[in-house]
Amino acid sequence: MMRARFSAFKTRLSISSSWLLFLSAFYFATVLNLSLWQFIYTRLEFDSLSNVLLAAVFPVLLCTVLLLLLSFICWPYISKAVIATLLLVSSVANYMMFQYGVVINSEMIRNVFETNTREAMDLLSFSGIFWFFLTGLAPFSLLACSRIRYRAFTEEIRIRAMMIVTCLFIVGLILMVSFKDIASFGRNHHRMLRVLSPFNYLHSTRLYFKKQAKGKRQYEILDANAKLAPYADPYPTVFILIVGETARSRNFSLNGYEIKTNPRLEKEKVISFPDVASCGTSTTISVPCMFSSKSRSQFDVYDESQTQNFLDILQSAGYHILWRENDDGCKGVCNRVETEYYVPERHPGFCDGKSCFDEVMLDDLDDYLRGVTKDTFIVLHTIGSHGPTYYQRYPAEFRKFTPTCDTSDLKSCTQEEIVNTYNNSLLYTDHVVAETIGILKRFPYFESGLLYVSDHGESLGENNIYLHGLPYSVAPDEQKKVPMVLWMSDNMVKYDHLDYQCIVKNASKSVSHDNLFHTLIGLMEVNSSLYDASLDIFDACRKKPLPKCGQEGVKCGSQPASL
Secondary structure (H helix, E strand, C coil), X not given: CHHHHHHHHHHHCEEEHHHHHHHHHHHHHCHHHHHHHHHHHCCCCCCCHHHHHHHHHHHHHHHHHHHHHHHHHCCCCCHHHHHHHHHHHHHHHHHHHXXXXXXXXXXXXXXXXXXXXXXXXXXXXXXXXHHHHHHHHHHHHHHHCCEEECCCHHHHHHHHHHHHHHHHHHHHHHHHHHHHHHHHHHHHCHHHHHHCCCHHHHHHHHHHHHHHHHCCCCCECCCCCCEECCCCCCCCEEEXXXXXXXXXXXXXXXXXXXXXXXXXXXXXXXXXXXXXXXXXXXXXXXXXXXXXXXXXXXXXXXXXXXXXXXXXXXXXXXXXXXXXECCCXXXXXXXXXXXXXXXXXXXXXXXXXXXXXXXXXXXXXXXXXXXXXXXXXXXXXXXXXXXXXXXXXXXXXXXXXXXXXXXXXXXXXXXXXXXXXXXXXXHHHHHXXXXXXXXXXXXXXXXXXXXXXXXXXXXXXXXXXXXXXXXXXXXXXXXXXXXXXXXXXHHHHHHCCECHHHHHHHCCCCEEXXXXXXXXXXXXXXXCCCCCHHHCCXXXXXXXXXXXXXXXXXXXXXXXCCC
16 A cells, blocks of 8 residues: 555656756756855956856856766666765765865865764754755655656657757857856866865765875885984983874964963973974874875875884884874874774763763873883874864863854854864863873983974864865965974983074974974984984084984994883
8 A cells, every 4th residue: 555655656756857857957056056156156256247247157057067967977777876876965065065165175085085983973963964954865855756757768869969969059158158257267266166066076086086096005114224323311212292183373372372272381391383384284184294204295195004104213213102092093104003092981081972082091191101111102193173063172171261162063153152162172282281291290210202283273264164174275374374382301402412492492483294204203313314404393403413323332223221
């Protein structure tokens, strides 16, 4: 009975193949490209007849091109599957672009493939679910319940050929009349192609897999002879690198921000570097790039997981390496070193079942350091200010700046609420970094140091842009300028022969993630052929040149005396 009713209902909802293609093209061109029309009509000035004409022909051109595309790819037995897939993906993509101002390129597709359940769930909101239901699931359901009427094979081919010829004629006519204006607008606003669905994600996905296929398959050693060549001193080196997440430099009070987001670090003897450029605008690019010996212009993320990085070199030189992970993976950087992950269910005091506060990585750090007898390098990969759920990144006692935005639906909040919530997450980061420094201070017999640096920044609604991940060439400084803070024990300053005041004086100079590899290689006193002194931030402030193997009685690969 139910099957008969459904069959009757399906019969009533029938549509010819030609009308299906036309309505689908129209729906994709209008509803599922709202972000494109927002992009175009906020940049198009209606100050001339040619611009008015351009505004009129854009929708016609897109609808015609989409109809042309669907006419080529939608045939019996696969039409529903093709259109349904494009419907659902375009609905999600359009929401992300319209709501957060993101654009889709191959790196954004990489982010999608490397994300996890927690990150995906963070993006869920009532408005997102409603959007997806209204623009994706509703038309998908209509399509699923409809019967597509096809003509006889030869007749279908004839009608389809006529549609293709007509589309080509219309496209040619539009280009004949408005090509100059369309080309000019495209050159001045090349980001437009990255918000044009479904071409943006189809092209970007193809490009992503193409790059993946070309990536290295075998591990490449860049320096097989890196050796530890320390200055003579009796202390093991213990250095902690805290990799921040989504922190931007302009919101650090250490760098002059009027709101006190760094009250604890301001009381510590730290050096802040206010002008630091990130290597990328997303974790999947920036984190591997930070540990690479290559500059941003030379870096290829598709090769990096199979290329020797800073941690590999440090480990081969004799350091013990520990990576503690509280974000969403090390993006291949920690593949060959000891790594600890934090499962929320095992740390109820710091976790809520989905994610953990960054202090979880400090819970047993004292005990770990008590067992250190050789040079050790520790990386704490924090969840930091990961959005859009900034309100979930800090315990309740750090909700100092109010009112806050306690939802992932950022557009439902005022910018003041978003900034306040984000600043609370930075206040907690300040606490975590200061606590880590406090732990290191309990071990005065170490030559210890700490560097905090964020992987990339964040947009908080400036120019209607949220989150991060824009192509580097068009990304605002909010996504590219990151905080970097250094603390060194007296032993490190003394035995590394550093002029502390010189470092303070030079801290205001412009640097980038490109400097990180070489600065840390120098600070860890490793002799490597990859080291470039000109990129070492501290090289100009050394009272003595870095030792080389065999100098000052130091044997290649020797270790400082154990405790």
